[in-house]
Amino acid sequence: MGIELESASKTPSLGRVTLEDVAHLAKVSPATVSRCLNRPESVNLDKRARVNQAIQTLGYVPHGAARALASKQSRMVGAVFPAIDNTLFGTSLDAFQRTMADADYTVIVASSDYDPVREKQHVRRMLQSGIDALMLVGLARDEETYELISAHAIPYVTVWRLADQQVHPAVGFDNRAAAEHLTDYLFSLGHERIGVLSGILDHNDRAQDRLAGVRDAYAKQGRTLADNDLIERPFGVEQGREMLRLIMSQEIPPTAVVCGAEPLAYGAIFEAAAQNISVPGELSVAAFDDTWLAGQISPKLTTVRTPNMEIGEEAAKYLIATLSGVQPPLPRPLETDLIIRDSTGRPPTR
Amino acid sequence: MGIELESASKTPSLGRVTLEDVAHLAKVSPATVSRCLNRPESVNLDKRARVNQAIQTLGYVPHGAARALASKQSRMVGAVFPAIDNTLFGTSLDAFQRTMADADYTVIVASSDYDPVREKQHVRRMLQSGIDALMLVGLARDEETYELISAHAIPYVTVWRLADQQVHPAVGFDNRAAAEHLTDYLFSLGHERIGVLSGILDHNDRAQDRLAGVRDAYAKQGRTLADNDLIERPFGVEQGREMLRLIMSQEIPPTAVVCGAEPLAYGAIFEAAAQNISVPGELSVAAFDDTWLAGQISPKLTTVRTPNMEIGEEAAKYLIATLSGVQPPLPRPLETDLIIRDSTGRPPTR
């Protein structure tokens, strides 16, 4: 006798399954379904069960935009990197995304190509998309970008370098101190002239910091970095080779070089090999990053390990905490390690 | 006489600037402002000017969620990669993001860690966020994931391998043919036993394809790949070293190895150097990818160049076209090139 049809009225067959459909099936009000989704503990157990059952059978998937509009929270965060096609930032992004996903946040990503204008456009687009929070690399950018962010009143964090935490929350490490420490080490080996193969300094405060660190070390020796001993090129192995060629073509070349990033160091090492310049016999080479190659290449590279993964993870944690209302403690500076391997040694005795 | 105050009523000072605020300032209806944003050519020139002016002075930024809710388009697209911390996928992601940004799309990214379950969760989350389209790597995944996507009726594209285009649109190249070609080349040098150092095959159809390609080449020689000559490990230099150790510890080891990805090949080369196995004198090493290191390392690596950047770009273009209504032609297979360098040569004469 009982009629088998159970959803005779109001065929929701076509189009998307809405929260209202769930409410009907579960015989509760839409408000209750919404509560089940957002604060389940505020709903009676049996209703909650009915609702979950209904969600299951209908295959209901909440509509993010509608939620965002009503709740003023999108559960999306943005991250703008200077580049995302390398292991360095890739590792940070990976950790950031992972940590965010665990907290049920979705991440929007973009690469700015080290260009502040492009970065601003990305930030604007992300803001438009409704991000709840934002991660940016470094501090050097258009004032307008900061204004845009503060106009939207969302939390943000800067990464990969330190900052005055009162001004901009930052998850990073002290590039300058790390560079100084590395250079100190080279001086301690007896080198007197240490060249610098740097990435492009403009719009890259990390690179600037590292250069400043080298200069700090120089200053402690009562010396200064000669103009000829500083070269600046885009990051890349080829550029590393070119810079090594240039710097070694001086009448009396330096006996050591500090590279602003690892690809440059690999280029330097390859080029040195090509020119029969012994490393570290005639030239010591050191760098930053400690990626997977550093310990494998020959000679093994002396380098500063940078906490790439930790940066992504800590930045995410900081934002998550901020978003969930607890004002987290300002992030502590992360550690770097000087990893001494085989590419550095005493200068040649002449 | 004239009163200077121009916005005496309805102070919008607090909170977000809405489209309605713009409408007031420009003295037009909200509908017209909306039109200016979406189809400016349908609005009178002078009104359009007034509106743009108002947008400027108010610093109006549209509310994405509201737009998405009303228009059923979010201008966000998703991309799930197995990993994003390496140059390979990083390059694809970078190109994808770039191309999408040029078309004013925002991209949500996630890494699945080669885990179909995690991939499904990411897809679900992205769908929830309201993505208009989706990019996935390879074809092997839970049926449920495909169902989820088709329930939302959004376009998607699979990348990094070929597919029956009638079933799943795919932007990629023929991993199997490329591997066959590479192996053919090694056979043509005179090798008779060619080992395979593969990534983990499970849930990785690209790796499976490559292995199948090697087997195809073997078959043409009337031979078969010996079980001992196939080893499988996660991608990584360390694993490459380990696999080389293993495969070379056989009484009569192979005279060549094909590596499923470049880090494995670098591991193999480093380990060979450590064991004083001459490459290519005693052992030829070949791989896939052609990343920046391949042409720099010593010996320079023979490898198959894969169109990483093109994949990201073409995938994006395909989705953009689909989203804008023009049914684009199904993507053509991309080309790979066998780049012969110094890590491969004739087998040792015994």
Next chain:
DNA sequence: GTAACATTTGAAAGCGCTTTCAAAATTTAA
């Protein structure tokens, strides 16, 4: 000058959710 048509505009109805507020149900106290 008017009729017929094309173009530009605004009013209003949602899009699918959250959240306030008050009513209903339940528990606790007296």
Next chain:
DNA sequence: TTAAATTTTGAAAGCGCTTTCAAATGTTAC
């Protein structure tokens, strides 16, 4: 047993935009 306090629920009002529809305006043709 009843009153008071507490918890659980539903009705309804938006969130900020797009889009339909009809009205208003502008153009062209006769």
